[in-house]
Amino acid sequence: MNPMSPLIFGITLVLCITMIGAALMAIRAKRLPIAILAAGLVSLVASILFLVLAAPDVAMTEAAIGSGLTTFLFFFVLARIRGAGQGDAETEANQHD
Amino acid sequence: MIKRAIALLLLFAVGALFASLLVGYVPDSELNQTARYYAERTAGDIGAANIVTAIVVTYRGLDTLGEVTVLFISAAIVGLVLAQGRMLGNAPGNAPGQPRAPVSELLSTGSRALTPLILLLGVYVFVNGHLTPGGGFQGGAIVASGMLLLLLADPLKQFSHQLISVLESLSGLLFVGIGVLGILLAGGFLDNRLLPIGRLGELFSAGVIPVIYSLIGLKVGAEFSSMLASLSESYKTEKSEES
Amino acid sequence: MQSISLAQMAMATGFVLILIGFYGALTQRNLLRMIVAFTIADTGVNIVLVAVGHIRGRAAPILDVAVPAADAVARIIDPVPQALVLTAIVIGLGVTALMLAYALKLHERKHTLDIAKLTELKW
Numbered sequence: 337m338n339p340m341s342p343l344i345f346g347i348t349l350v351l352c353i354t355m356i357g358a359a360l361m362a363i364r365a366k367r368l369p370i371a372i373l374a375a376g377l378v379s380l381v382a383s384i385l386f387l388v389l390a391a392p393d394v395a396m397t398e399a400a401i402g403s404g405l406t407t408f409l410f411f412f413v414l415a416r417i418r419g420a421g422q423g424d425a426e427t428e429a430n431q432h433d
Numbered sequence: 434m435i436k437r438a439i440a441l442l443l444l445f446a447v448g449a450l451f452a453s454l455l456v457g458y459v460p461d462s463e464l465n466q467t468a469r470y471y472a473e474r475t476a477g478d479i480g481a482a483n484i485v486t487a488i489v490v491t492y493r494g495l496d497t498l499g500e501v502t503v504l505f506i507s508a509a510i511v512g513l514v515l516a517q518g519r520m521l522g523n524a525p526g527n528a529p530g531q532p533r534a535p536v537s538e539l540l541s542t543g544s545r546a547l548t549p550l551i552l553l554l555g556v557y558v559f560v561n562g563h564l565t566p567g568g569g570f571q572g573g574a575i576v577a578s579g580m581l582l583l584l585l586a587d588p589l590k591q592f593s594h595q596l597i598s599v600l601e602s603l604s605g606l607l608f609v610g611i612g613v614l615g616i617l618l619a620g621g622f623l624d625n626r627l628l629p630i631g632r633l634g635e636l637f638s639a640g641v642i643p644v645i646y647s648l649i650g651l652k653v654g655a656e657f658s659s660m661l662a663s664l665s666e667s668y669k670t671e672k673s674e675e676s
Numbered sequence: 677m678q679s680i681s682l683a684q685m686a687m688a689t690g691f692v693l694i695l696i697g698f699y700g701a702l703t704q705r706n707l708l709r710m711i712v713a714f715t716i717a718d719t720g721v722n723i724v725l726v727a728v729g730h731i732r733g734r735a736a737p738i739l740d741v742a743v744p745a746a747d748a749v750a751r752i753i754d755p756v757p758q759a760l761v762l763t764a765i766v767i768g769l770g771v772t773a774l775m776l777a778y779a780l781k782l783h784e785r786k787h788t789l790d791i792a793k794l795t796e797l798k799w
Contacts, residue, residue: 340682340732348682352689359693359716363700368708375712378693382719389686390736391726391758392566393485396558397765398722400574405657406715406772408581412664413776414708417783440702444695451691460683461731461754468754472737476745484737484752488759500763507770514777566738570766633745653766660773 348388355381368414376407480630481563481639489568490642494623498612501649505605508656512663536586544586551579559650563639569646573653580658584665592662597655604652611641611648686727693720707779707789711772718768722761729757 355378362374379402386395464472471488481487489497559572583590615624623645631638697717704710730753737755739745783789 344682348685352685355689356692356696359696362712362716363696363704363709368706371709371712375715378716379719382723385686385689385723386726389682389726389730390734390753391729391761392736392738393483393568393571394722394726394758394761394765396566396571397574397762398719400571400578401765401769402715402719404578405574405581405661406769408661409664409769409773409776410708410712412661413780416664416780417708417789437703440699443702444699447698448691448695451695455684455688455691458684458687460681464731464749464752464754468756469749471755472748472752476739476748482739484739484748484755485758485762488755489762493759496763500767503767504770507774511773511777514781566736568762570762633739657769664777 344388348385351381351385351388355385369411372407372410372414375410376403379403379406476633478630479625479639479642480633481642482634483563483566483568485566486563486568486642486646487639490645491623491625494612494645497649498608498623501605501608501652504653504656505601508601508660511660515663536588541586544582548579548582551582552576555579555650555654559646560643561636562646562650563642564634564636569649570653572646572650573655574657576650576654577657577661580654581661584661588665592658594659594662597659597662601652601655601659604648604655608645608648608652611645615641681732683727683730683732686730687724690720690723690727693717693723696720705790705792707782707791708776710791711775711779714775715768715772718764718772722764722768725757725761725764729754 358374358377358381362371362378365371365374379398383395383399383403386392386398471484471492475481475484475487479487479491481491555572555575555578557572558567558575559569562568562572580592584592611627612623615627616622619626625640625642627641628644630640636643694717697713697715697720700713700716701710704713734753735743735751737748737752737758739748743751779789782794786794788794
C-alpha cells in the first residue's frame with residue numbers, strides 16, 4: 337500500500353486541528369453568538385474533510401445543510417429569544433455548574 | 434463540582450472505548466460484498482453515473498421514503514409549535530421603542546441579482562443528481578438558502594404558506610405515486626424501469642431517478658423554507674406589534 | 677509518520693468531536709448551548725461513518741471519464757456509508773429544528789433557558 341503523500345497528510349492534519357480547536361471554542365465561549373459561529377465553522381471544515389475522504393455528495397450536503405441552514409436556524413431563534421426576553425437568557429444562565 | 438467530575442469520568446470511559454476501537458482498526462483494502470454488488474450492477478441495471486444516487490433512490494429507496502416522512506413530520510411540528518404562539522396572541526413583552534435596523538441597500542439590491550442565480554443552481558443540482566455529485570437534498574437546501582436570502586433582505590416579506598404547503602404535499606404525493614406505479618408497470622415499489630434507462634451519462638437517462646430526485650428536491654426545499662419562514666414570521670409578528 | 681492512514685486520522689478526529697459534544701451537553705446549563713453541543717456531536721458521528729468507508733488510493737463513487745464503468749469495482753470506495761450519512765445529515769437538521777422550537781416555547785412559558793430552573797420532571 338503506498339503511503340499518503342505529505343501534502344495530503346499535512347492538509348488533513350491542519351483540518352483536524354482546526355476542527356478540534358473550533359469545537360473547544362464552541363463549548364467554552366463566553367458569548368452565545370461566538371459559540372454558534374464556531375459550530376458552523378466545525379461543520380464547514382468537516383465538509384472539506386469529507387472532500388479529502390473522497391465523498392463529494394456528503395461534502396455538498398454538509399456544507400449546505402450543516403454549515404448554512406443550521407447556523408441560520410440558531411440565529412433566528414437567538415434573535416427571537418433576545419427580542420422577547422431582553423437578553424435575560426444570556427445574563428442569568430451561567431456557562432458551567 | 435461533583436457533577437463535572439462524574440461527567441469527566443464518564444467521558445473518559447467512553448474515550449477509552451473509542452481508543453480501543455481505533456487501535457485495532459485496519460482499513461479495508463478491497464470492497465466488501467455489498468459494495469461490490471452495487472459497483473458492478475449500477476451501470477447496467479440503473480444507468481446512473483452517481484452510484485450514491487442510485488443507492489439512495491433505487492436500491493435503498495424505501496429508506497429515503499422514510500427520511501422524507503421524518504422531515505415532513507418535523508417541519509409540520511415546527512410549524513404547529515410556533516403557530517400556536519401567534520394564534521393565542523401572547524407575545525411576551527418586547528422592549529418598547531426598540532427600533533428596527535434598516536436593511537442595507539447592498540443587501541436588498543444584491544439579493545435581487547443573486548436569488549435567481551441561487552435558485553437556478555439549486556434546480557441544476559437536483560436535476561443532475563444522477564450524473565454529478567449532488568441530488569435532491571443538496572438542491573433543496575440550496576433552494577431554501579435562496580429563500581432565506583429573500584427573507585433577510587426584506588424582513589417583512591410574507592411567504593404564502595398556502596403555496597409552500599401545496600408544493601410540498603404535491604411533491605410527496607407524486608413521489609409515492611411513482612412508487613406505486615412501479616408496482617403496476619415495472620418490477621416493484623420504486624422500481625427504476627418506468628422510464629427507459631438510456632445511455633450512461635446523458636441527462637435523460639437512469640429511468641425515473643431524475644424525476645424522483647426533482648420531486649424530492651422541491652419537497653425538501655419547500656420544507657426548509659417553511660421552517661425558516663415560520664421561525665422568522667413569529668418574530669415579525671411580535672416586532673410589528675410594537676412598532 | 678506514514679503508519680497511520682487518512683481514515684484513522686479522520687476517525688480519531690470524529691471520536692474527539694463526539695466526546696467534546698457530549699461534554700458540552702453534560703455540563704452546560706443554557707439550553708441553546710446544549711443544542712450547539714449536540715450539533716457538534718452529530719457532526720463527529722458523521723465523520724466517523726464516512727471514514728469507515730474510505731479505502732486508500734481510490735476515488736469517489738462517480739462513474740465518469742476518470743473511473744469508467746468497467747473497472748468500477750477496482751477503483752471506487754465504499755458508497756454505502758455515504759448514502760447513510762446523507763440521510764443522517766438531513767435528519768440531524770430536522771431534529772435540531774425541533775429542539776430549537778421546543779426551547780423557544782419553553783422560554784416563552786418560563787422566561788428562562790436555564791436548565792436548573794426547569795424542575796417539573798424532577799422527583
